[in-house]
Amino acid sequence: MSKTAVSLSLLAALALCACSDYSSYEKPSAPVQKIKKLTLFEVAKGARAWTLTAESAEIRDAGNSAALTNPAIDCLQEKSSATITALRGQFDFEKRNALFEDNVVSFFHNDNARMETAKLYYSPDKAFAWTDVPLKIIRENAQAANTAAAEKSSTTVTALRGQFFMGKRQATLEGTVVALEHRDNVRLETEKLYYSPGLVWTDEKVRITKENVPGLSARPESSGEARRPAREIPPSVMTALRGRFDLEQNNATLEGSVVAESATERRRLETEKLHYSPPRELIWTDEAVKLTQGGTVVRGKGFEAKSDMSEITVRQQETQLSNQ
Numbered sequence: 001m002s003k004t005a006v007s008l009s010l011l012a013a014l015a016l017c018a019c020s021d022y023s024s025y026e027k028p029s030a031p032v033q034k035i036k037k038l039t040l041f042e043v044a045k046g047a048r049a050w051t052l053t054a055e056s057a058e059i060r061d062a063g064n065s066a067a068l069t070n071p072a073i074d075c076l077q078e079k080s081s082a083t084i085t086a087l088r089g090q091f092d093f094e095k096r097n098a099l100f101e102d103n104v105v106s107f108f109h110n111d112n113a114r115m116e117t118a119k120l121y122y123s124p125d126k127a128f129a130w131t132d133v134p135l136k137i138i139r140e141n142a143q144a145a146n147t148a149a150a151e152k153s154s155t156t157v158t159a160l161r162g163q164f165f166m167g168k169r170q171a172t173l174e175g176t177v178v179a180l181e182h183r184d185n186v187r188l189e190t191e192k193l194y195y196s197p198g199l200v201w202t203d204e205k206v207r208i209t210k211e212n213v214p215g216l217s218a219r220p221e222s223s224g225e226a227r228r229p230a231r232e233i234p235p236s237v238m239t240a241l242r243g244r245f246d247l248e249q250n251n252a253t254l255e256g257s258v259v260a261e262s263a264t265e266r267r268r269l270e271t272e273k274l275h276y277s278p279p280r281e282l283i284w285t286d287e288a289v290k291l292t293q294g295g296t297v298v299r300g301k302g303f304e305a306k307s308d309m310s311e312i313t314v315r316q317q318e319t320q321l322s323n324q
Contacts, residue, residue: 034058038068040091042124050075050124052091052098066091071100077127077167083107084122084129097123104131111169111197113139115162127166135162137171137195139247155247156180157195171195177202181250184278186210188245188252201244208238208245208252208276210307236308237261238276238283252276258285262309268292269309281307289314 034056041051054068071089075082085107086100099121106115106129117135122128137157160175172194179188179200190206241256253275260269260283269283270290276283284304291298291314302315 035066038066048076052124054089057091064092064094066093071098073098073100073122073124075122075124075127075166080108080110080166080169082109082166084120086120096125097121106164108169111139113137113197115164129164129166130162132161134158134160135173137173154182156182157193157200159193169197179245181245181247181278184210184250186252186278188243190243198248199244199246201242203242206240206243206254208243208254210236210278236263238274240274250277250279252278260309265309266293267309267312269303269305271303276307278307283307283309 035058036056038054038057039051040053042049050073052071052073054066054072055070057069058067059065060067068089068091070085070087071091072083072085075084083106084100084104086104087102089098089100091098099119101119104117104120106120108114115135115137117131117133119133120129120131135158139155139157157173157177157179159173159177162171162173164171172192174192177188177190177193179193180186181188187209188200188206189208190202190204192204193200193202238254238258238260240254240258243252243254245252253273255273258269258271258274260274261267268291270292271285271287273287274283274285282304283306286302288301289299289303291300291303291312298314298317300314300317303313305312
């Protein structure tokens with residue numbers, strides 16, 4: 001077992017410091033009830049593993065827990081660092097974990113990302129955080145960070161609950177998960193999504209849509225009418241049993257019973273694996289494909305098309321016409 005040291009320092013000339021090595025927390029002495037400017041940290045292997053600060057703290061449960069005002073914790077891992085802030089929180093000296101509530105924001109410094117939620121639990125010993133309430137992750141494209149294009153190049157992920165492995169820089173998000181890539185208006189929906197820097201993936205059913213931004217009609221329907229919003233065209237839709245989206249390269253790969261449908265072209269593609277590049281507006285595969293349009297069925301091996309399937313190339317194709 002590695003040696004650790006835990007220190008609790010108080011501003012008003014009141015200090016409780018673990019000068020020796022301990023494997024558990026030093027509880028505040030009984031007389032301590034209210035504290036201003038609390039700092040709590042743990043030293044492991046000669047370096048700080050984490051530091052918790054708060055504007056004020058109230059010691060409760062005979063020194064077993066502390067209620068915190070404006071807490072913040074810096075989580076310092078070997079390959080990553082993060083900071084969690086909130087309006088209020090609690091620290092449990094027995095269970096060795098913290099609870100953050102109200103306007104909780106977690107900044108992932110290595111990944112140009114932040115997470116927002118109303119409640120977050122954190123275990124400093126395990127570098128593990130979790131929440132059972134809705135959350136949102138906002139990530140800036142690494143190439144666009146600190147530029148005017150950063151907002152357009154960002155990705156937003158929402159879910160009903162999530163778990164965060166700080167040391168591994170990974171997260172598991174569950175419950176009506178929606179990822180929206182803003183630059184190309186690409187929307188991914190699934191029930192469970194794994195998240196790591198620059199990449200999201202799922203082994204659950206997934207749906208990807210290319211959202212159309214409504215414009216204005218070219219001219220009024222009759223003389224004297226003001227121009228009004230054009231009819232919104234249903235987006236292209238792709239579904240599969242599993243998939244992954246590279247946030248850095250901005251492309252996706254779908255696998256397992258893949259179906260792509262275009263409402264504008266009224267075409268349906270079926271295959272076992274499909275690649276999608278939103279910036280190039282292309283979809284393609286080297287697998288066997290089945291393309292249906294009305295009563296016409298085209299089969300082949302190898303396929304490339306615009307993502308709305310307006311321009312199509314099917315290799316090694318066989319065409320079957322309807323008898324009707």
